[in-house]
Amino acid sequence: MKDYWTQAYKEFFYLGLFGVFLDIVVFTAWITDSELKRTIISETGDVSIFIWLVLPISTIVWLTLGLAFKKRKVWTIKFGYTLIGILLLSSLYPFPSFITLIYLYFLWVIRRAQTRPTVLDPSVKVNKSVLSKILGKVGFVLLALVILLFIGSYSPESEPLKLSQTLTSQIADESNKSLPLVLDSDLTFVSIVGIEGGLIYEFKFSTKQEDELYLGEKKERIASDSIEIKNTFCSSNSPDIEFLRDAEALLTFRYYDIVDNYIDEYVIDFSQCE
Secondary structure: OOOHHHHHHHHHHHHHHHHHHHHHHHHHHHHHOOHHHHHHHHHHOOOHHHHHHHHHHHHHHHHHHHHHHHHOOOOHHHHHHHHHHHHHHHHOOOOOOHHHHHHHHHHHHHHHHHHOOOOOOOOOOOOOOHHHHHHHHHHHHHHHHHHHHHOOOOOOOOOOOOOOHHHHHHHHHHHHHHOOEEOOOOEEEEEEEEEOOEEEEEEEEOOOOOOHHHHHHHHHHHHHHHHHHHHHHHHOOOHHHHHHHHOOOEEEEEEEOOOOOEEEEEEEEHHHOO
């Protein structure tokens, strides 16, 4: 007779061990500033809560549930039902997804342990069916990969990526390596500043603001340039610009005179691109 409590222990404990592996991978990527870190940031924006709270706690919960099945704690079944039930309900919003099937499988694991007799003799060998092996050994791996790749339920009408200041600052720092850039005898592209949800492009004229006539001339040039720049950013196939466009970033173009007196600015809102 199969010991379904031991099988449940293995399912949840192996999931917890895979969570430990994910903790190590993500933490290592974070402290080494690797490409994986930038990928995670681009998918989730500010991921500090996920890395330092959600992922470790989830790992501890899965390990605890697995060990509870191994020790046959009286509260295990109720705790398992409650935990998986909450996760199952959360996976239904805004609609069911592949991860919903994973949670349904783990509910079945708990139900099987609750309703089937258990074998307490450790000398009894547990023989798993092929289906049980596939679901048990591969199912939790798929669950972990889904969590890592999608960080939540998938939506065909997914919301635009939210650019965190951490990410935009990284973009600005990389771009500033090639700045300042002299555009012509009157205007220099000075720097880029990363802000929450977008970037600020700073320009500087080579002369000092003296009177209203000067201010009017510069604003006229800025207005003329803005039309061409907006069309370029809205239609460009450049991967960098497409990334900003998909994230519906707000790009502010700000102008100063030679002594940093503010002159004018305009904003490109990708959500208004035709």
